[in-house]
Amino acid sequence: xxRLYFRCFLWLTALAWCAALSAQTxxxxxxxxxxxxxxxxxxxxxxxVWLTDVQPGQFEVDFxxxxxxxxxxxxxxxxxxxxxxxxxxxxxxxLGRLPxxxxxxxxxxxxxxxxxxxxxxxxxxxxNTVQFVVVxxxxxxxxDERKIAYQIGRAAPEFAVIVGDIVYPRGTVKEYxxxxxxxxxxxxxxxxxxxxxxxxxxxFYGVLxxxxxxxxxxxxxxxxxxxxxxxxxxxxxxxxxxxxxxVRGTEIQLAAFKLAASDAYPDLSFYSFDNGAVHxxxxxxxRHVDFTEKALLEWxxxxxxxxxxxxxxxFFHHPGFQATLAHYREQQTRVLAPLFEECGxxxxxxxxxxxxxxxxxxxxxxAQAKPDRTGQVNGEFTLDEQFDGSTNTVPQGVIYVxxxxxxxxxxxxxxxxxxxxxxxxxxxxxxxxxxxxADRHSFSLVQADPxxxxxxxxxxxxxxxxxxxxxxPLPSVLPxxxxxxxxPPASPK
Numbered sequence: 001x002x003r004l005y006f007r008c009f010l011w012l013t014a015l016a017w018c019a020a021l022s023a024q025t026x027x028x029x030x031x032x033x034x035x036x037x038x039x040x041x042x043x044x045x046x047x048x049v050w051l052t053d054v055q056p057g058q059f060e061v062d063f064x065x066x067x068x069x070x071x072x073x074x075x076x077x078x079x080x081x082x083x084x085x086x087x088x089x090x091x092x093x094x095l096g097r098l099p100x101x102x103x104x105x106x107x108x109x110x111x112x113x114x115x116x117x118x119x120x121x122x123x124x125x126x127x128n129t130v131q132f133v134v135v136x137x138x139x140x141x142x143x144d145e146r147k148i149a150y151q152i153g154r155a156a157p158e159f160a161v162i163v164g165d166i167v168y169p170r171g172t173v174k175e176y177x178x179x180x181x182x183x184x185x186x187x188x189x190x191x192x193x194x195x196x197x198x199x200x201x202x203x204f205y206g207v208l209x210x211x212x213x214x215x216x217x218x219x220x221x222x223x224x225x226x227x228x229x230x231x232x233x234x235x236x237x238x239x240x241x242x243x244x245x246x247v248r249g250t251e252i253q254l255a256a257f258k259l260a261a262s263d264a265y266p267d268l269s270f271y272s273f274d275n276g277a278v279h280x281x282x283x284x285x286x287r288h289v290d291f292t293e294k295a296l297l298e299w300x301x302x303x304x305x306x307x308x309x310x311x312x313x314x315f316f317h318h319p320g321f322q323a324t325l326a327h328y329r330e331q332q333t334r335v336l337a338p339l340f341e342e343c344g345x346x347x348x349x350x351x352x353x354x355x356x357x358x359x360x361x362x363x364x365x366x367a368q369a370k371p372d373r374t375g376q377v378n379g380e381f382t383l384d385e386q387f388d389g390s391t392n393t394v395p396q397g398v399i400y401v402x403x404x405x406x407x408x409x410x411x412x413x414x415x416x417x418x419x420x421x422x423x424x425x426x427x428x429x430x431x432x433x434x435x436x437x438a439d440r441h442s443f444s445l446v447q448a449d450p451x452x453x454x455x456x457x458x459x460x461x462x463x464x465x466x467x468x469x470x471x472x473p474l475p476s477v478l479p480x481x482x483x484x485x486x487x488p489p490a491s492p493k
Contacts, residue, residue: 024055027088028181030108030116031199033232034159035096036263037123039307040274044098044122046203047232048075048106050115052089059115061093063106071095078260082223085174090229090260100125118201121158123275126309127450130276131156134315135443136163136209136351138406141179144441145407146195147460149183153196154462155445159275160202161282163351164209164317166227168408171212173223176230192460206231206268208245208284209317209351218249218257228261228268233282235263237270238299243289244269270296272303277450279309285316285350291335292369300336304343310450310472312345319350320377321359321400323433325422326411327352334377337364340398346453346470351404354411355438356457358402358466361387361395362432378427389455389468399470401455405441412438435466 028051035045048061056077062069075091098104100122107117124130133152138145152160167175183195184204190196198204206212206227215224225247244266247257258265269284281303283289291297304312318327320334330352340348341363361384371377384396404411414436415422415429441460446453450472457466 024057024110025053026115027051027053027177029186029197029200030118031185032118032120032201032203034203034205034234034273035094036235038234038236038271038273040100040123040126042100043096044100045094045096046098046104046120048073048093048095048108049230049232050091050108052091054087054089056089057110059091059093060109061095061106062109063095063104065099065102065105067105069105069107078262080173080229080260081256082173085172085223088173092232098122101128116200120201120203124158126274126277128276129447129449130158130278131445131447132275132278133157133160133443133445134163134349134401134403135160135406136317136404137165137354137408138162139167139176139180139183140408141168142407143193144460145179146183147192148406148441148443149195149198150190150192151458151460151462152443153190153198155458157202157445159205160198161205161280161315161349162207162406163315163349163403164207165211165351165404165408166206166209168211170215170221170224171226172215172221173226173229176226204231205233205273205280205282205315207282207315207317208268208286210286213245213286213288216245216247218247218253222253225257225261228257228264231268232263233268233271234273235267236272237267238296240266241293241296243284243293243296245284245286245288270299272307274307274309277310277448279304279307279312281312281314283314283316285318285333287332289332291332297339301339301343304345311448311453312343314340314345314348316348316350318352319357319400319402321362321364321432322350322353322357322402323414323429323436324353324355324357324411324438325413325415326354328415329375331375331377332371334364334379335366335369335371337366337398345398346395347399347401347455349401349403349444351402351406353402354404354408356403356405356435356442356466357433357437358435358468359400359432360384360434361397361399363397367427376424376428378425380427381430381432383430383432389470393469393471394473395470399468401444403442403444403457406443407441410438410441437465440465
């Protein structure tokens, strides 16, 4: 490790010496990430991140509650070196002690040149309304991704969660530069053909999907695991687990990865956050995770039960309950259903399947602790057939949402439409699907206050294709005590 630090020092010194010899290129414009705070306290924080070529710059970040700013942050510089795959400089500026419910004004400067300026909403206190986006399976570089990014920008969320498969096909740094940053951050003129610079003002929380961790052997793909370089999650996850992602590579590669990933490894696997009336729990659901690991289950239970937020939401990539033939048998997250029910989870969001699905509120009792050899988990279903999200708005069970229509090619056929012979047993499938939209790309827009949560699904043209409302049951009101009730009990005869 000492040798690696010395190598980085020499590299940065050499770069500073030759900085004047060529112009600097900003490859990823400054964007916003959530700070390290998790539970709602009295203040908030944010991280401003950007990426350049190897020519260093003396950047500074002005920030404050108004355009007068008043405070200054100088970024930490982290070299990213991937051999033939590229060399970059990553800048991270930490902005702390921000009041809740307010706005953060910031600008990134290189001398007198303004690189980017923006306004970011601080987290909301527990009694206030918050609006956010959930979307999955985004960065494949196609036109639909840019349309979704544009519509997300128009929705003006206060934060967003990407439920996995952030970049295709292997989640490398090069693929981020090619397929993701343009539509979501670097574009200047927002539009359906270009996307929108959403991440300049909206912090995105990342969740790991299978494509995000597919290139975990750095000896084979040097710039793999790009999500760990670009996302700065809260650092409140469990202690080291068997279920944490195993990164492979040479000793030097592993040391460099951990140094550069900093806040994100292994914290991007499991973490939680609070904003307004919402508690969000983000879980790695890839196949390397063992959902029978006691320490992991204890951490999930503690995280959810300790939260007093009215709305507890869970975000992961692989849906346990979905009705599309593609990925149907990947049901590993079903084993968490009783834990979610016990801890009062309202909605579990997933991606992986490239369409939109919403289940009826359901309860599930698994018949097994792990998936069988095919990946399936059988059990006993209990469906709430009365909830409609309009007149009956108090669900009896967890609602499972698949929102994987962020831009990748759509998955259309349902299980029963493809092959009538494919008939899962009643212990594996019942008609739990309340809404199924597979002919268009879409994303989830959620607005929540302490008493009400509204989920809307918007398509790539901005049209609403689904809406439900969830409300908290009103507290029981006891009738006033009568004189007889207040009288002392009669003496036994």
